[in-house]
Amino acid sequence: QVQLVESGGGLVQAGGSLRLSCAASGSIFSINAMGWYRQAPGKQRELVAAITSGGSTNYADSVKGRFTISRDNAKNTVYLQMNSLKPEDTAVYYCNASMRGVVAGTPADFGSWGQGTQVTVSS
Numbered sequence: 001q002v003q004l005v006e007s008g009g010g011l012v013q014a015g016g017s018l019r020l021s022c023a024a025s026g027s028i029f030s031i032n033a034m035g036w037y038r039q040a041p042g043k044q045r046e047l048v049a050a051i052t053s054g055g056s057t058n059y060a061d062s063v064k065g066r067f068t069i070s071r072d073n074a075k076n077t078v079y080l081q082m083n084s085l086k087p088e089d090t091a092v093y094y095c096n097a098s099m100r101g102v103v104a105g106t107p108a109d110f111g112s113w114g115q116g117t118q119v120t121v122s123s
Contacts, residue, residue, distance in 0.1 A: 001103075002026035002112050004095045009117030016121070017083045022095030022114055024076040027102035034071055034078040034098075038091035038119075045094070049080060063089075085121045092116040 008020040024031060035050035049069035050058045057069055068081040078095060095114035103110055 002028055002099065002101050002110075004097060004112050004114035006093070006095050006114040006117040009093060009119045011120045011122065012085055014085060014087055014121055014123050016085050017081070018085065018119060020080040020082070020093055020095075020117060020119075022078045022097075024097055024099065024112070028076060029100045029102075029107065031073070031076055031097050031099040035096045036069065036078070036080045037094045037096055038089075039094070039116075040088075040091040043091075048093070051078065082119070085119075087121045087123045089119060090121050091119060093119050 003025050004022055006020060006022045008018060010018060012018055031053065033050055033052050036048040037045050038048050039045040046060065048060050048063055049067055051069045051071050059067060066084045071078040094116045096111060098111050100109050
């Protein structure tokens, strides 16, 4: 089966930086869009940044100029470089990928989520 494994979360002071990584593994033919979402306590999950297989990117207004999404297609990995972090960036960050792979022995298009990684920014 396909797995998305995130790493890189942690505790950082306001103004600091963190880099998140998310690696996809399993029976994957191709990965289309990859993205990062976040969910703060009591709030809905929101899109932070996304990147297509061709490298086109999209960012939430709240992170533009501070966060950078990138990917290594050879490693099936997406990254999120987070600079100038603010306390309001505190959330669980989830990786998401739209891909074509094998599900129950059959080729299929599907989406997958990582387990989430906590990012806490102290003031």
